[in-house]
Amino acid sequence: EGLLPEAYVQYSPPASSTSIKVGIQRLIWGESQAGAITDVVSPRNYSELFFIPLDESRLGQFMVDIDQFSSIGNWNFFFVPAARFNRYALPGTPYYFNPYGNAELESRIDRSHDHKFGMRWKQTFNSSDVSFMLASMVDNDLIPKEVGVTPDGRPVLQSETLHYTLAGMTFNYVRGKFLFTGELGYKTPK
Numbered sequence: 001e002g003l004l005p006e007a008y009v010q011y012s013p014p015a016s017s018t019s020i021k022v023g024i025q026r027l028i029w030g031e032s033q034a035g036a037i038t039d040v041v042s043p044r045n046y047s048e049l050f051f052i053p054l055d056e057s058r059l060g061q062f063m064v065d066i067d068q069f070s071s072i073g074n075w076n077f078f079f080v081p082a083a084r085f086n087r088y089a090l091p092g093t094p095y096y097f098n099p100y101g102n103a104e105l106e107s108r109i110d111r112s113h114d115h116k117f118g119m120r121w122k123q124t125f126n127s128s129d130v131s132f133m134l135a136s137m138v139d140n141d142l143i144p145k146e147v148g149v150t151p152d153g154r155p156v157l158q159s160e161t162l163h164y165t166l167a168g169m170t171f172n173y174v175r176g177k178f179l180f181t182g183e184l185g186y187k188t189p190k
Contacts, residue, residue, distance in 0.1 A: 006025050007060070009023055017068060017069040018069075019066070020065070021065040021066075026060050027042055027078055028058070029041055029120060029131075029170075031170040031172060031183045037183045037185045038168035038169075038185045040185075043061065043083075043084050043085050043140040044058060044140065045086075047089045066078070072123070076119065076120045076122070077119045079115070081115050085140055085141065085142055100157055103144075103155045104154055104155070104156045106156060106159075113161075114138050115138070116138050117136055118135025118136065118166065119133065119135070128174050130171045131171070132168070133166065133167070133170075135166045136163070137163070137166050139161065139190065142161065143160050145158055165188055
């Protein structure tokens, strides 16, 4: 659970248009400057809420990332065998906030199905571009689920993962001195 952002090995076969990276990486898919619409592969560090810029908040996680460059567009494939989750301030630190009140939290143990994988196609036209993506994701936030009640009547919550499918597209369109950026994402069952 360290803060090492990236440490990976990259290999590109000679005379090939393929690049393979294995190790701790951050993958950027979205175009939005203010939110995470399709840029949801890498979890974020929210432990100091207002002091970590969005671009620097992405946490690295172990993944296999393959890029294939071709005349019909650039393809990106990724596989994350064990997803990491957003980091929030810990109890006792200045920015800690307990959203669950007096509920008792149980830790979640089974992470055998917490993998992510997906693909993106991106094509550039002059100084504009468009991309389409499809992925099987694990939400970057753990979801609390009530699993019981303590003897003194407090709810017992257990953190679970939310698995969903992402279909999305992004674009950048340059017209004169103006840049128009757009991003659409459909996430189900989210």
